[in-house]
Amino acid sequence: MRRLNVGMLSFAHAHAYDYLACLQQMPEVTVGGIADPVPERTEELAMRHAIPYYSDYRELLADASIDAVIICSENVHHAEHTLAASEAGKHVLCEKPLGLSAGEMERMIAGCEAKGVQLMTAFPCRFLTPVVRAKEAFDRGEIGEIIAFKGTNRGSFPGPAWFAEPSLSGGGAVLDHTVHVMDLMNWFTGSPVEQVYAYAGTLFDPEHKRTIDDSGMVHVTFANGVFGVLDPSWSRNPGFPTWGDVTLQIIGTEGVISIDAFNQKNNVYGRASGKGSWSFWGDDMNGLMLQAFVQALLEGTPVPVTGLDGLRSAEVALNAYRSVQEGQPVKLHR
Amino acid sequence: MIKTAVIGCGGMGNIHADRYMSMPEAQLIAVCDINGEAAERLGLLAGVKYYLSAQEMLEREKPEVVSIAVPTYLHVPMVRLAADYGAHVICEKPLALTSAEAEEAVRYCNGKGVRLFVGHVVRFFPAYSQLAEGIRQHGGGRGGIYHAKRAGSHPGQVQEWFRDPALSGGVIVDLMIHDIDYIRGTFGEAEEVYAFEHRTETMNYASATFRFGNGTLAQLEAFWGYPGAFHTAFEYAGADVIISGGTPDGESVHVRRAAASGSAPGFVETPASVLLKDPYYEELEHFLRCIASGAEPKVTAEDAVQAVRWAEAAVSSGATGLPVKLDAKGGIL
């Protein structure tokens, strides 16, 4: 069996820990190196798993035996890291949002193309089994043509501090949580977003110290006339039974598909926790996403979610901010 | 005992008549419908006189309070007629198809010295009144995100007039207006609305986001032609609290009978309730008490006018694809 040697580039985004755990379950994968500028969070982890550790990602990229890298750095570094990886001939799975400007994302896509490596955007929601089943039902024509979407990707305020630091994150909830469900809307319609009208604000800090947007409402109009609205707010408080949700309602000419992707859950009421919580038992989206990435690279087939997909959804979030600034609907430049 | 009468013996007229019959402070004295069968059926059921003409009923029976439950396009002419006979008016929502007409109804009743109430019944649903209270208690003034929806089969399947927006106002003016009135009552004046609406013969779907001065966003959906049972849902999230609810989640009794085949004409779906006093009862009782005491109701005729203004603004945004700014009076800027 051919094996894939995967390097992990930065653990700034906590998803990296989960990805690492998934990769280690996969017999066809070797994790050939971890590069992270913050040794306190990764050096020991790397040692425990006998994975070479580098504080400088360039050393990881210099290892010719590494086939692909997973980039979980702060959003602002995605472009630099992706371009460096492609230069070194590594395939890339990049955490979302893919980049912080359309130009930067175009360069990432072109750079990978030029070097003959694949670029995949980490949109695990594509691999949620409820979403996959919904897409199959839609493709069978069960709800006719799409008229409108209503989605939510409500979440908790993210742990790592850089999420609240615009110079590292590039934006708050509207950037972080628009992209997933926006990607699903793009996937279902197959039509480009033409117009964005959005609101953004800071409503969910009980101490009123937060300066980055943690709430909003993003409205899109697709070229084919379909309308979509999406709540990307970090609005879950610690009393809520889970971290957040991914819901999407697809209103069609002949029916409606309602997805509540994390509704596969048991209710857990613990004396110690003092609150009820939801314990999810559905399929593991991160594992399925990594499986798809690895399989495409081993078989030499196109990755299922591309850099262009990453661009198409991140540019909606970026234009949402433009719309907030201008106080009116904005057209996407193409 | 206040003497009440009901004009329009359809779905809502039946509900009004039924609640008056069980209300100690009210006496239902007559009902009326231009459809003789409907009038007769309800008249016999209630054991009261029934009429084919509202004018004749008003003239002969001299009710003190009249419930108006005719199709929406007839609300204002009926309000005026009842006011002409000196009856206080309880009109079903929406008060009128346009804000101009709604204002006219308020002016007319003022001129005739009769009170006018509009059946914005959501304010009387305990789930929603408790929600409003919870939002107030948990710092709602600092802003939050509200979602609400209301979806069910197309009422045009049972009553044809609902299909024509010139008669019913369509899903925003007829159905979303419940949530529109509710968010006005709960969050105050909005600055802007941005909406989408899609309408065909068999479905009418609308989605509207209202933005309030303190940053609160209220995202409302209303859906006629939803391929499933009537349901409602809401969620409010603020910095300190999340409150969610809706039907069928909040239902405590399910009676499920084997399905009979075929469909028959009937009434538009209204939520059933497992409460000793259901929200329609609470609403009508509250209005009758306001008449007796002269007190201001929880939802005024002016509130009903504003709700129509906001609905108009949402319709206009849906038609143009542009956000519509609202002035302090709820008018379109």
Ligand SMILES: NC(=O)c1ccc[n+]([C@@H]2O[C@H](COP(=O)([O-])OP(=O)(O)OC[C@H]3O[C@@H](n4cnc5c(N)ncnc54)[C@H](O)[C@@H]3O)[C@@H](O)[C@H]2O)c1
């Ligand atoms: N508050 C709520 O929850 C709720 C629910 C449904 C409907 N409504 C509102 O109630 C009103 C009535 O709706 P409905 O579902 O009962 O409609 P419906 O069609 O079932 O009933 C209307 C009745 O009025 C009668 N009518 C028509 N013209 C008349 C006239 N000139 N004089 C006397 N009777 C006349 C019709 O024959 C019919 O029987 C509408 O404005 C609707 O928007 C409110």
